[in-house]
Amino acid sequence: MAKIRVSYEYSEAEDKSIRLGLFLIACGILSLFILGFCWLSPTLQSLESKAANCTVVSVLRPEEMFECVFTCGADCKGTSLYPCLQVFVNNSESNSVVLLHHNEQQLVLNPKCSFVPQCERDNQRNMENVLRWEETFTREVSNQTFTCFFNQQRRPDDVLLRRSDDA
CATH class of the missing domain: 1.20.5 (Single alpha-helices involved in coiled-coils or other helix-helix interfaces)
Structure with a gap:
């Protein structure tokens, strides 16, 4: 057919x-x-954040204390306190003094402080963690240039020590 x-x-x-x-x-x-x-x-x-060179200008620890939430098990949760640490750096990209933050997550958690410790139940341990960072920046990093990350459009008054994906 x-x-x-x-x-x-x-x-x-x-x-x-x-x-x-x-x-x-x-x-x-x-x-x-x-x-x-x-x-x-x-x-x-x-x-995107641009890499810049930063040098520490000043390290301050204001008297203000901040609350954080800790967990120590399924039914164990509470708040404790930590001191604020502010590290001001000179940013080569904008040639201005800005506040350094450890990473973007910590910037969101507390935009006033450079470092937010992992929250411990004991306030004294939180204080020790912050003091360790303060000592690092005053003694070891204060005279050195290091890489920081800067974004003029999103946060002109802040720089990050680590990018979000490097956290």
């Missing part, structure tokens, strides 16, 4: 509609590429 071939010819209106549809699809794809390269790429780059 022979196969019957059916050929269908489009009318002029259908042909124009198909061409218009294909043209609109091509324009949409081209627009996405233009949007991605010209607008999205520079925006994403502006959100």
Whole structure:
């Protein structure tokens, strides 16, 4: 048995509609590429932190104490206190004195302090952890240049010691 071939010819209106549809699809794809390269790429780059050189200007420990939440088991939870440590550094990228933070998570937890210790049940242990960081920055790092990370658009008054993904 022979196969019957059916050929269908489009009318002029259908042909124009198909061409218009294909043209609109091509324009949409081209627009996405233009949007991605010209607008999205520079925006994403502006959100990234730039590496800068920092030097310690001053290390302060204000009298203010902050609360943190500790857990010591499934039913054991509480709050304790830790002192604030502020490390001000000179940022080579903006040539200004800014507050150093250990990482972005700690910046969000307490934007006033450079270091937020892992919360311990004992206030004295929290104090010792902060004092250890204070000693590190006053004795070992104070005269050295180190890499910090700076973002002018998101946080012009802060720098990070570590990027978020390096935490």
